[in-house]
Amino acid sequence: ETRVRNQKDAAAAYQRSLEAKRRRCERRDALRKPASEVRRMQSQPTPAKASEGPRPRPTREAASPSAGNLSVSELTEISRKLQQLRAAAARETDRSSSSSSSSSSDAALVLLWKLEQQQQTTMTAKTLKATGLGRELNEGYWKRHPRASVANMARTLVARWREGYRAEQRQHEISNILVAASKSMARTTT
Numbered sequence: 001e002t003r004v005r006n007q008k009d010a011a012a013a014y015q016r017s018l019e020a021k022r023r024r025c026e027r028r029d030a031l032r033k034p035a036s037e038v039r040r041m042q043s044q045p046t047p048a049k050a051s052e053g054p055r056p057r058p059t060r061e062a063a064s065p066s067a068g069n070l071s072v073s074e075l076t077e078i079s080r081k082l083q084q085l086r087a088a089a090a091r092e093t094d095r096s097s098s099s100s101s102s103s104s105s106d107a108a109l110v111l112l113w114k115l116e117q118q119q120q121t122t123m124t125a126k127t128l129k130a131t132g133l134g135r136e137l138n139e140g141y142w143k144r145h146p147r148a149s150v151a152n153m154a155r156t157l158v159a160r161w162r163e164g165y166r167a168e169q170r171q172h173e174i175s176n177i178l179v180a181a182s183k184s185m186a187r188t189t190t
Contacts, residue, residue, distance in 0.1 A: 027105075027106070027147075027149075028149075069118075070114065070118050072127060072130055072131060075115075075118070075127065075131040075133060076130070076131045076132070078111050078114060078115065078131075078133065079131050079132045079133045079136050081107070081111055082108065082111055082133075082136050082137070082142070083136055085104050085107060085108050085111075086136075086139065086141045086142070088104060089104060089141065090141075105145070105146070105147040105150055108142075108145070108147075108150050109147070109149060109150055109153070112150060112153040112154060112157065113153075115133070115137075115157055116153060116156075116157065123160075123161055123164060124164075124168065125164075125165045125168055128161055128165070133161075134158065134161055137154045137157055137158050138158050142154035143155055143158075
């Protein structure tokens with residue numbers, strides 16, 4: 001009887017590991033697919049275990065990120081949602097809940113993808129300060145996220161924003177030098 005129970009436990013553990021591996025592969029493949037196919041996959045209901053309760057379906061807003069030209073209020077909302085996901089993950093460290101952390105990783109990935117699309121236009125230092133996105137994604141949680149794709153995207157975005165900020169600062173310094181030089185030349189000629 002004990003031997004049969006151990007075999008059943010081993011079989012159940014093996015089934016869980018296969019299911020987890022299948023989900024990881026699906027997520028990895030989703031990153032390689034075009035956005036339209038990812039949205040289609042996300043809109044399909046995912047089978048949930050009875051013990052987990054129903055899994056929330058992604059909202060239409062989260063499932064269909066628009067490319068570029070997000071307003072400051074939309075960027076602020078993304079920052080707020082990222083903060084909420086980070087806070088929820090901190091609360092879940094006490095409770096082990098792989099399904100909700102998986103769905104929060106998916107939500108984070110969708111939000112970061114929206115920000116990635118925003119990169120087609122310029123993200124100024126003023127916008128980053130107003131929205132708080134730079135501070136949020138520079139948090140260690142996002143840089144060392146358990147899901148590698150989320151961590152890589154967060155690090156890439158922060159690096160791009162940092163480089164853009166430095167380029168903005170260099171441009172500002174150059175313009176200040178040119179203004180000072182022109183004022184100096186104007187004084188010497190008069």
